[in-house]
Amino acid sequence: MKLGTQRVGVWLVLVMALALVLAACGGDDNKGNTGGGQATAGGQATTTGGSTSGAANTAPTADPNAPQSEATINISLNADPPSLDPAASSAFVDRQVHNSIFDKLVDLDPKLEIVPMLATKWDISQDGLNYTFTLRDDVKFHDGTKFDAEVVKFNIERGLKEESPRRNELKSVKTVEVVNPTTVKITLKESFAPFLSVLTDRAGMMVSPKAAKELGENFRTKPVGSGPFKFQERVTGDHITLVRNEDYWRKGFPKAKQVTYKIFTDATTALNNLRSGQVDFTDVLPPVEVAKMQGEQGFRVVNEAGLGYQGMYLNTKKAPFDKPEVRKAVDLLVNREAVVKVVLQGTGTPGHSPFAPSHFAYGESDKYTPPDVAQAQQLLSKAGASNLEFTLKTSTGNTELAQLIQGNLQAAGINMKIEQVEFGTLLEQGEKGQFQALQLGWSGRPDPDLNIYDFIVTGGANNDARYSNPTVDEQLNLARKESDEAKRKAAYDKVMQVLHEEVPYVYIYHQNNVFGMTSKITGFQYVPDGIIRTVGMNKQQ
Amino acid sequence: MAYVLRRLALSIPTLLLGSILVFSLIHLIPGDVATVVLGQEATEEAKEAFRRQLGLDRPMVVQYFAWLGNVLTGDLGNSFVDRTPVLELILQRLPATIELTIGTFIVALLIAVPTGILSAVRRGGFVDYFSTLFALGGMSFPSFALAYLLIIVFAINLKWLPASGYVPFTEDPVGNLKVMLLPMIATGIREAALLMRMLRSSLLEVLGSEYVRVARAKGLNQRVVVMRHALRNALVPVLTAAGLLVAGLLGGLVITETLFGIPGFGRLIVESIFRRDYITVQGAILVSALLVVLINLMVDLLYVVVDPRIKLAKGG
Numbered sequence: 001m002k003l004g005t006q007r008v009g010v011w012l013v014l015v016m017a018l019a020l021v022l023a024a025c026g027g028d029d030n031k032g033n034t035g036g037g038q039a040t041a042g043g044q045a046t047t048t049g050g051s052t053s054g055a056a057n058t059a060p061t062a063d064p065n066a067p068q069s070e071a072t073i074n075i076s077l078n079a080d081p082p083s084l085d086p087a088a089s090s091a092f093v094d095r096q097v098h099n100s101i102f103d104k105l106v107d108l109d110p111k112l113e114i115v116p117m118l119a120t121k122w123d124i125s126q127d128g129l130n131y132t133f134t135l136r137d138d139v140k141f142h143d144g145t146k147f148d149a150e151v152v153k154f155n156i157e158r159g160l161k162e163e164s165p166r167r168n169e170l171k172s173v174k175t176v177e178v179v180n181p182t183t184v185k186i187t188l189k190e191s192f193a194p195f196l197s198v199l200t201d202r203a204g205m206m207v208s209p210k211a212a213k214e215l216g217e218n219f220r221t222k223p224v225g226s227g228p229f230k231f232q233e234r235v236t237g238d239h240i241t242l243v244r245n246e247d248y249w250r251k252g253f254p255k256a257k258q259v260t261y262k263i264f265t266d267a268t269t270a271l272n273n274l275r276s277g278q279v280d281f282t283d284v285l286p287p288v289e290v291a292k293m294q295g296e297q298g299f300r301v302v303n304e305a306g307l308g309y310q311g312m313y314l315n316t317k318k319a320p321f322d323k324p325e326v327r328k329a330v331d332l333l334v335n336r337e338a339v340v341k342v343v344l345q346g347t348g349t350p351g352h353s354p355f356a357p358s359h360f361a362y363g364e365s366d367k368y369t370p371p372d373v374a375q376a377q378q379l380l381s382k383a384g385a386s387n388l389e390f391t392l393k394t395s396t397g398n399t400e401l402a403q404l405i406q407g408n409l410q411a412a413g414i415n416m417k418i419e420q421v422e423f424g425t426l427l428e429q430g431e432k433g434q435f436q437a438l439q440l441g442w443s444g445r446p447d448p449d450l451n452i453y454d455f456i457v458t459g460g461a462n463n464d465a466r467y468s469n470p471t472v473d474e475q476l477n478l479a480r481k482e483s484d485e486a487k488r489k490a491a492y493d494k495v496m497q498v499l500h501e502e503v504p505y506v507y508i509y510h511q512n513n514v515f516g517m518t519s520k521i522t523g524f525q526y527v528p529d530g531i532i533r534t535v536g537m538n539k540q541q
Numbered sequence: 542m543a544y545v546l547r548r549l550a551l552s553i554p555t556l557l558l559g560s561i562l563v564f565s566l567i568h569l570i571p572g573d574v575a576t577v578v579l580g581q582e583a584t585e586e587a588k589e590a591f592r593r594q595l596g597l598d599r600p601m602v603v604q605y606f607a608w609l610g611n612v613l614t615g616d617l618g619n620s621f622v623d624r625t626p627v628l629e630l631i632l633q634r635l636p637a638t639i640e641l642t643i644g645t646f647i648v649a650l651l652i653a654v655p656t657g658i659l660s661a662v663r664r665g666g667f668v669d670y671f672s673t674l675f676a677l678g679g680m681s682f683p684s685f686a687l688a689y690l691l692i693i694v695f696a697i698n699l700k701w702l703p704a705s706g707y708v709p710f711t712e713d714p715v716g717n718l719k720v721m722l723l724p725m726i727a728t729g730i731r732e733a734a735l736l737m738r739m740l741r742s743s744l745l746e747v748l749g750s751e752y753v754r755v756a757r758a759k760g761l762n763q764r765v766v767v768m769r770h771a772l773r774n775a776l777v778p779v780l781t782a783a784g785l786l787v788a789g790l791l792g793g794l795v796i797t798e799t800l801f802g803i804p805g806f807g808r809l810i811v812e813s814i815f816r817r818d819y820i821t822v823q824g825a826i827l828v829s830a831l832l833v834v835l836i837n838l839m840v841d842l843l844y845v846v847v848d849p850r851i852k853l854a855k856g857g
Contacts, residue, residue: 041677082578082816084624090580163590165583212587217624236623236630236705238804262705265812269705269800270691276696403786423573424817431576461584 019507040470064252066523068244071539072258073521075532076270076282080237080263085212085220086202087158089164092443092530095202095285100242100259102205102225105133105152106196109526112446114196118206118226119145119510128191128483135182139249141208149184152176154209156186159202163299168461169198191481193488194447200529228254228535235264255523255538274299276517280539281517281524283532287345293516302515305349306530307356307444307451311508312392312400312432312437313465320390321436325383327503329376330437333408336368343400349510353496354442354451356510356528360485363493376412391417394439395426401508402439430464438464441511446529448492449480456495456504467504545838552834557853560612560823562668564605567819569751577817578621595621608823616680617824622816630809635828637707638806640726641797644721646783648729649736653748657740661748662767672737679734688727695723705802724801728794732786739782744775776847788833 033481083089089098107117119133139147153176159166159188160173172192177185188195198204211224223231226249229242240261244254262279264270267286273279285293285301295299314321314330321327349357353366380388394402403420409416416437421429430438442462445451454460457476458468472495479491501504513530525538574597575588583591592598611618617627660669680779702719710717716825748771756766790839795807806825813821844851 080812084623090578090583162584162586163594165579165587167587171584220623235633235804237627237634237716237808238802264705264802266799269802272689272692272697273704273802276692276700278703278705344584422572422815424577424815425570427576428572 034106060253064250064445066252066255066538068252068255068257069538069541070257071255071541072260072539073256073539074260074262074279074532075279075534076262076264076273076279076284078261078267078284078415079265081240081261083220084223084231084234084240086205086207087155087161087164087166088220089202093283096532097240097242098202098205098223098225099227099531101223101227101231102207102228103139104201104204105199105206106204108197108200108446108527108529110525112319112528114200118283122196124196124483128193128481129188131186131188131195132179133184133186135184136249137182139226140247141211141226142224142245143208143211145210147206147226148179148181150181151206152184153178154212155206156203158207158212166203166384169201169203191483193480193483194449196446197445197447200446229259239263250535254535256534259534271516274518277518280521281515281532281537283515285347285514285516287343287347287514290345290347290514296444298519300517300519300521302517302524302526303512304526304528305346305356305358305510306513307359307446307510307528308442309351309354309356309444309451309507309510310348310439311506312439313435313505314403314437314503315433315465316468316504317433317436317466318436320388321386323383323385324502325379326385326388326502327506329379329383329412330409330414331500331503331506332369332376332379333412333414334371334405334506334508335371335408336508337370338408339401339404339488343404344509344511347512347514349512350508352500352507354455354507355448355492356444358528359448361489363489366496370487371408373411380412380414386413387415388413389415389417390436391419391421392437392439393421393426393429393435395423396420398439405508433464433466435464440464443530444510448488449476452476452492452495453480456499463504465504467502469498469502472498545842548838548841549834552838555834556631556827556830560609560827561605563823563826564601564608567822568816570814572817574621574817574819582797585813612824612827617827618820620813620821621818622821627821630821631806631825631828634804634806634809636709637796637803638791638794640710640717640721641724641794641803641805642787644725645704645729645732645790645794646787649732649786652730652733653736653740657737658744658767658772660737661741661744662763664745669741671739676734676738679730680738682731684731685800687730688724688797691723691727692800701705707801707803715758719733720801720803724797724803727800728790728797732790735786736779736783740775740779743778744771747771747775757784777844777851780840780843780847784836790838791829791832 024081031088074098074187077093077096079091079093081094082091083094084097084101086094086098086102089095103118105117105119106114106122109115116528117153118136118139120136121134123132124130131154135149135152136147141147156170156173156176158164159170172188172190172195174187174189177187179185187533206226207219208226211222212219215222221234228245228248228250230244230245231540233241244257248254262273264273267284270279270282271285271289274282290301290303293299316322316327336352340346340348340350351357351366352368353362355361355366380386392402392405399418399420406416406418426438429435430440442455453476454462456463456467456472458473475491475495479488482488482491513526513528515532517524520540522538522540525533525536527533575583575591579587579591596604596757599607617631619626619629656668656672656675660672663669671673692704695702702723705720706716707720708716737783748767753766753771756770791806792806794805795811797803798805806829810825813825
């Protein structure tokens with residue numbers, strides 16, 4: 001009876017083989033870098049002369065007088081959120097759930113203006129080093145403890161701990177000082193224009209210090225915040241259930257009784273569930289279905305430009321892309337209109353910049369042009385490059401894009417090979433520079449600094465192209481410290497002029513945020529950071 | 542009984558070998574754990590702190606034996622990603638997959654046994670022709686396509702059954718069966734096709750053998766010949782195939798689980814690989830290997846029931 005043991009062996013190998021095959025062809029987040037971090041508000045730092053103050057007026061979402069209901073809203077998410085603790089979170093999808101459980105010091109409105117949330121107003125000193133926040137006095141966490149200045153201090157310092165992914169966003173913080181229970185002063189080491197916008201995301205989310213201390217690492221599966229919904233239950237990989245916080249500080253909110261996040265890693269499956277009624281709202285739709293769904297009765301589609309971008313890194317330290325002419329030639333050959341039309345079916349916007357077209361930092365030089373084969377060939381012969389050949393590494397979900405680029409480059413006799421790499425592996429190879437060209441995008445942040453700095457500055461954490469230019473570095477640092485919008489834009493314009501000549505990264509398009517929902521859903525307000533804010537959402541029976 | 546114990550004891554080296562294999566294979570997958578778990582924005586010091594905390598900075602051999610030591614005391618460790626105990630994750634996911642496996646198997650048997658017998662007995666007849674067609678179709682038609690088809694017809698158009706929404710059987714038996722019916726059919730049909738072909742050819746072989754001819758010569762009617770004499774013998778190879786099938790399903794239902802949103806065991810393994818949550822992968826595969834050992838043992842015990850001539854040997 002030797003059979004048994006042999007079968008186990010064979011089976012184990014099979015399971016592993018299957019797992020590996022699936023790992024190789026599984027779906028990745030097309031949005032780009034999953035290392036998705038914070039949303040930050042852009043360019044609202046409108047200091048003119050004195051200090052900047054935030055006014056206490058709007059917070060995003062609907063009519064406070066609309067009645068609350070007993071409805072459960074089912075929202076499908078394309079991945080299982082790895083961490084419900086904002087201080088330990090590194091995935092974009094986490095933020096969808098965080099925003100229902102936690103409040104932030106400040107929030108973003110649909111126009112990307114920074115608006116009050118837990119802080120009713122703020123003052124920024126003229127040198128941009130001191131941020132003084134006035135806090136709400138009527139906020140309680142789900143465990144009954146009170147929100148005050150000590151809580152802010154606790155949370156910011158928690159994000160600054162060495163093992164927290166928040167540390168990178170908060171590293172400009174020098175001290176957090178409790179002035180009185182409703183006033184807190186944050187002092188920076190050096191002026192950092194995106195700071196306020198960083199607080200509109202996980203770095204500005206306030207968790208209950210009591211719960212965080214008691215639960216330790218378990219906090220990431222049992223989160224306690226002050227937000228519109230309370231955590232109730234989670235089955236890993238399947239669903240997360242939240243129920244209404246009846247004592248929420250915004251009177252009349254939230255509208256729905258319960259929010260259930262269901263995990264569907266397959267976009268078609270999510271769509272099927274939207275159609276069959278198990279889901280009311282999806283965070284993703286297959287591009288081919290968007291146009292069809294827009295005309296369909298009973299459904300609504302949101303297809304709006306987001307803040308991110310997609311494109312490819314060209315390794316400036318490896319042939320053939322150690323020559324700027326060759327990089328520029330590739331940039332000239334990509335047909336951006338075709339990418340958006342064919343690959344994205346209209347769920348994107350052609351682009352040539354890390355800044356979305358609606359953004360203040362977007363300049364003249366960011367406009368894209370149709371492919372110019374003649375000029376590309378000229379550049380190639382100037383560089384002495386003939387019979388050019390290179391390999392593009394891309395994650396498995398994005399092969400159509402790669403194939404289209406392959407065809408574009410063929411026009412100038414460039415032979416591009418495509419290598420599909422699983423997403424986690426792609427990140428590592430990018431970081432280590434083990435590529436010639438690498439297709440990897442960025443999910444985008446409201447502040448321009450966080451869409452360009454680390455990607456372009458010499459030695460930056462995401463500078464996979466290994467690009468270095470002192471002039472560019474100087475302008476980037478200037479824009480980072482400057483709070484005046486016009487001056488920042490001027491600096492970014494200078495940077496982009498250089499980048500369009502030297503092309504460490506080929507910007508191709510801005511991905512749209514695509515949401516599908518049944519027409520029973522009311523009170524959803526689109527904010528370009530791509531977060532589904534549930535506080536004002538309701539479902540008609 | 543002694544046989545069962547001996548078999549269990551003999552499975553220990555298999556499990557050990559399997560765990561070493563899995564451990565080394567996992568670490569061959571490129572993609573740094575800290576980078577994947579903490580994301581691109583994490584600083585280098587954050588990654589180092591992470592590795593130190595989880596003991597990933599130790600040599601591989603040390604890591605393996607530390608893990609093994611904990612496993613022997615019943616501790617499968619905590620997930621790298623959210624620190625949930627691995628055992629808890631497995632227990633959360635296993636019931637759905639076991640139910641789906643059993644359901645798939647029942648659907649497969651319900652289809653395969655009658656059609657297999659009929660098509661062997663009436664070889665060349667209408668049933669045989671039809672079932673061969675079915676088997677060919679069942680094996681060629683991908684189960685994910687069938688799954689989509691079933692969802693579109695029964696969940697979206699007719700709205701008879703939900704497209705997802707798994708609830709444990711213990712909480713809501715009716716709701717559970719409603720959700721599980723479509724996935725059971727989607728995978729069951731494919732497995733039925735395989736079993737049916739197996740049963741048919743095995744039965745045909747037996748029906749052509751000497752002793753069946755003798756039985757017929759004795760004047761026994763067709764029914765007794767087939768059901769009492771031939772079928773039992775024909776079942777031995779089918780049983781082997783069925784055992785393999787069930788074992789394969791435990792880890793191989795990933796696609797069905799994904800399409801129907803069932804929180805299953807296969808998805809746990811695949812998702813954990815994506816997240817480089819190696820400790821969960823190790824624990825899950827160890828548990829599934831253990832299950833396979835048990836299923837094989839059950840199959841071997843069933844041989845004796847089906848065919849009394851088979852004796853459980855003393856050796857391995």
